[in-house]
Amino acid sequence: MPQAIDIDEIRPLLTDGAQLIEVLPPEEFEEEHLPGAINIPLKQLTEQATASLDKARPVIVYCWDYQ
Amino acid sequence: MSPRAACRLERLGFTQVYDFVSGKLAWLAMGWPRAGTAAAVPNAGEIARRGTPTCALDDRVADVAATVVEAGRDVCIVVSPQGIVQGRLRGRALAETPEATAEQAMELGPTTIRPSERLEPLVERMRRRGVGSIVVSDLKGRLVGILYREDAERAPEAARR
Numbered sequence: 001m002p003q004a005i006d007i008d009e010i011r012p013l014l015t016d017g018a019q020l021i022e023v024l025p026p027e028e029f030e031e032e033h034l035p036g037a038i039n040i041p042l043k044q045l046t047e048q049a050t051a052s053l054d055k056a057r058p059v060i061v062y063c064w065d066y067q
Numbered sequence: 068m069s070p071r072a073a074c075r076l077e078r079l080g081f082t083q084v085y086d087f088v089s090g091k092l093a094w095l096a097m098g099w100p101r102a103g104t105a106a107a108v109p110n111a112g113e114i115a116r117r118g119t120p121t122c123a124l125d126d127r128v129a130d131v132a133a134t135v136v137e138a139g140r141d142v143c144i145v146v147s148p149q150g151i152v153q154g155r156l157r158g159r160a161l162a163e164t165p166e167a168t169a170e171q172a173m174e175l176g177p178t179t180i181r182p183s184e185r186l187e188p189l190v191e192r193m194r195r196r197g198v199g200s201i202v203v204s205d206l207k208g209r210l211v212g213i214l215y216r217e218d219a220e221r222a223p224e225a226a227r228r
Contacts, residue, residue, distance in 0.1 A: 001077075002070070002073035002074060002076070002077060002084040002085065002086045003084070003085050003086070004070075004085075004086050004088045005085045005086065005087055005088070006087075006088060006089055006093075007089055007093050007094070007097060007206060007207075009085075010085075010087050010094070013085060018085070021072070021076075022091070023068055023069060023072040024068070024091075029103070030103055030104055031103050031104055031105045032091070032095070032101055032102075032103040032104075032105040032106065033091065033101070033102055033103050034091065034094055034099075034101070034102070035100050035101065035102045036102075037102075042068055042071060042072050042075070045072055045075045045076070045079070046079075047079055050076070050079055050081075053081075055079075055080050055081050055082065056082065057083070058083040058084075058085060059076060059081050059083065059084055059085070060085045060086075060087050061069050061072045061073050061076060061084065061085070061086055061087065062069050062086075062087040062090045062091060062094075063068040063069045063072070063090050063091070064068075064090050064091050064092055065089060065090045065091070065092040065093065066088055066089065066090070
């Protein structure tokens with residue numbers, strides 16, 4: 001079960017090496033994103049698109065807000 | 068969208084999946100670093116003047132005024148013990164009520180903006196309302212700095228040079 005985290009929890013996870021994925025459309029990602037994030041839009045979240053990520057390491061996913 | 072993406076990642080075999088539910092909006096509202104094309108243009112948090120004096124609710128105005136003068140500033144932000152913005156002391160309130168506490172003399176609940184606020188529409192609103200400066204606070208209500216309209220008016224042009 002994915003774990004919901006909020007603003008106080010994200011930075012320690014990133015410091016510990018968590019991978020960061022923005023699932024918004026590419027144009028929104030290009031305009032502004034969190035440093036270190038990669039962009040995989042929700043509709044493209046496939047085995048192939050995530051192949052470069054390490055499945056054993058934590059991964060954080062985000063969009064704009066509570067959508 | 069992110070809850071669906073988080074479930075999808077688990078389905079793909081990721082074992083430690085976190086859903087940052089408040090998302091990009093919250094990150095930017097904290098004034099934290101950002102990347103992307105928009106990052107080339109400064110936002111409110113990036114040009115707000117830091118080092119604004121702060122004081123506690125129970126501090127004497129006379130002491131606060133001395134701190135403000137010493138810092139070469141014109142304003143002091145009154146904060147709670149947790150660092151949350153409660154009020155603003157400036158001008159006559161600083162000069163005319165030396166024996167009052169900051170809480171008694173402060174302007175209660177000054178308007179604040181988030182660090183992620185874009186400058187051009189903000190400057191337009193400040194001009195329309197005759198506002199020379201505004202308090203910038205983060206998502207949790209903690210002081211980031213003071214944004215002066217003169218700084219904001221100069222900043223977008225500077226970014227384009």
